[in-house]
Amino acid sequence: MTEVRNEQKPAQPLPWHADIWAQWSHQLHDDRLPHALLITGLPGLGKRTLARALAHRLLCEAPQGPHACGHCEACQMMAAGFHPDWHQLSPEAEGKALKIDQIREMTLQVQQSAQRGGHKLVLIWPAEAMNLYAANALLKTLEEPEPRTQFVLVSDQPSSLPATLRSRCQHWKVQPPPLSQGQDWLAHQLSEDQCPQQLLKAAGGRPLQALKMARPEQEQQRQLLYEALDRLTRDAEVTEVASQLKSLPLADCLDSLQNWLADSLRYTLFAEAGVQDVRQLPLYQQWHALMSVRQRIKLDLDCRQARLGLKQNPNPELFIENLLISLTKELGHE
Ligand SMILES: [Zn+2]
CATH class of the missing domain: 1.20.272 (Zinc Finger, Delta Prime; domain 3)
Incomplete structure (x- = not known):
């Protein structure tokens, strides 16, 4: 399980996501994955990678056990950055608010049946960027879920989300990996002259933050x-x-x-x-x-x-x- 360096490969969970991934896989297998998930944790732990991995897995048309196949048409569309049933919502510019119009537009889209006949997936990041109107509009959408529509909210600051919205989602908190696991992963991403140990320490144990700092x-x-x-x-x-x-x-x-x-x-x-x-x-x-x-x-x-x-x-x-x-x-x- 590695970070997506090569865009052609399906997104995979990172090594320290293994517990969460295993639990999701069980829930998926038993058809009881809640329709709204909230992924939280400090910045730099790969929360979006985890969300994207789930998206790939759900939209893949020939999944292999817990993972996307990487070859089917849906996987190729995901790799190309476009799949008609994959909706990513973020503010129009970094630091700006996510607006009610964006939520409304997405709601209209997911009210229609999936274009490829499978799941529909909505990723909202950073969820705390939703202003109050947007959060309320989303709440209404979550209260009347469309079948096979998966919502994934990703947030560094879940306490900024309305409690009503949080309570509608199953909450998953990503924790920093054990030091040795984080270093091993980082060593594979860095050039030889960079020191994974030092960078990971400076990044407070958050591997993707360390990679960014490098x-x-x-x-x-x-x-x-x-x-x-x-x-x-x-x-x-x-x-x-x-x-x-x-x-x-x-x-x-x-x-x-x-x-x-x-x-x-x-x-x-x-x-x-x-x-x-x-x-x-x-x-x-x-x-x-x-x-x-x-x-x-x-x-x-x-x-x-x-x-x-x-x-x-x-x-x-x-x-x-x-x-x-x-x-x-x-x-x-x-
Ligand atoms: Zn596939």
Whole structure:
């Protein structure tokens, strides 16, 4: 079971999805897979890969045991990225809301019988991007399920979903793999000069997050952020620093900042041995002297709060500036 590097192969569950996959396979075999599934878990655990694997399995016209065959016409359509009974719903742009019109359009489509006579499958990601109207419209659709229509909602932040909607879905939480399993998988994806152990550690044990962090452009983005933190610590102007960061993807910027804060806390709590990114030690030492644990936890909460604001499609420079202002407040540079 490997990640889909080759688009022609059907999506497969990842090794650490094995338990969930086995349970789904049993449910499918007994024809009691609930019509709405909610897959949750931290980012970087392959939740969408798991959802796509289920889609491939359900739409495949000659499945082999628990897996799609990869050869039939339906599998070829899936591999080409088009199957008439496969509906993927996401916001029109990253960070934007998923709108009621998108849910309505999908509902109209799934009310018709499957074009290829089998299952229909709807993937909604990220489910928390649905605004309240969209979530209510989906709730109505889930309350009157069409036969052989499978809904899969994928969410990093299920607590942002209305409780009524959550209660309509069977909930599956993807957990990070044991370290050795994550490293083995990662080693197969990376080039030889990259260290799976180090990357996985820096990614908090989340293999796909580690893979993302291994990309050169991600490393460059992190360096920019670290330089900004260093400059702010040395009392640089917030507006000037913010304008240098405005081109970074905001969600990645928040991820990196939260990872950095968590690692700086590990330094305070466990000293050098607990740190994941030793290159940051000089800055962690400064922050240890300048800022309490409580203050850094407060900053982490500010980041979480800021993340909710991403849905409103904020002005990047202002967004970064506000984030940096809360940082400098805690640094006492007001
Ligand atoms: Zn097939």
